[in-house]
Amino acid sequence: MPDTIQRYVPPPLPPPRPPLTKDDLRSAKAALKHLPETVRGDRPRLLENLADRRRAEAPPSPRRRATAGGTAGRKEAHPLRGMKYQLIYSDAFGEVSERKIRFERTNDRDGTLSLVAHCYMRKAQREFRTDRIIEIADAETGVVIRDPETFFA
Incomplete structure (x- = not known):
C-alpha cells in the first residue's frame, strides 16, 4: 500500500459554447x-x-383565531416556492456540481442574493449564491433562466 495520498482532481469543464x-x-x-x-x-x-x-x-387552510399582532409582520411566500430547477453550481472552492433543487425562498446577505432550496443530491436544505450559479433551468420544461438574480428577486 502506498504511503502517499492521491488528491482528487475534478474532470475538466466542458468547452465553451460556440458563438451564435x-x-x-x-x-x-x-x-x-x-x-x-x-x-x-x-x-x-x-x-x-x-x-x-x-x-x-x-386546499383551503383551516381558520385560525386572530391574534393581537395580526399578520402585519408576516412575509408572504415567494410565488415560485416549490418549483424544481436543475442547476450547475460552483461552490466557494471552485468545485462544480450539477444539482436538482426545489426552490423555497430567497435570502439577501450583504447585497448577495442566494436561493434557499432543498437539494436532492444532499437531501437537505442548502443555500446557493446566484453569483456562483453557472446555469439554471426549469426541471420540468428545460427552459434556461438567463439571469437568475433578476428572475428570483
Missing part, C-alpha cells in the same frame, strides 16, 4: 413565437400565473 450565428438567432426567435407568453420572458405574468395556479390547487 444570425441563423441561430433567427431560428430561436421563430421558436419563441410558438411558446406561451409566460415562457418568453414576461416575468410578472409568469409569477402571477404561478401564484393563481397555486391558490387554485391549494
Whole structure:
C-alpha cells in the first residue's frame, strides 16, 4: 500500500459554447413565437400565473383565531416556492456540481442574493449564491433562466 495520498482532481469543464450565428438567432426567435407568453420572458405574468395556479390547487387552510399582532409582520411566500430547477453550481472552492433543487425562498446577505432550496443530491436544505450559479433551468420544461438574480428577486 502506498504511503502517499492521491488528491482528487475534478474532470475538466466542458468547452465553451460556440458563438451564435444570425441563423441561430433567427431560428430561436421563430421558436419563441410558438411558446406561451409566460415562457418568453414576461416575468410578472409568469409569477402571477404561478401564484393563481397555486391558490387554485391549494386546499383551503383551516381558520385560525386572530391574534393581537395580526399578520402585519408576516412575509408572504415567494410565488415560485416549490418549483424544481436543475442547476450547475460552483461552490466557494471552485468545485462544480450539477444539482436538482426545489426552490423555497430567497435570502439577501450583504447585497448577495442566494436561493434557499432543498437539494436532492444532499437531501437537505442548502443555500446557493446566484453569483456562483453557472446555469439554471426549469426541471420540468428545460427552459434556461438567463439571469437568475433578476428572475428570483
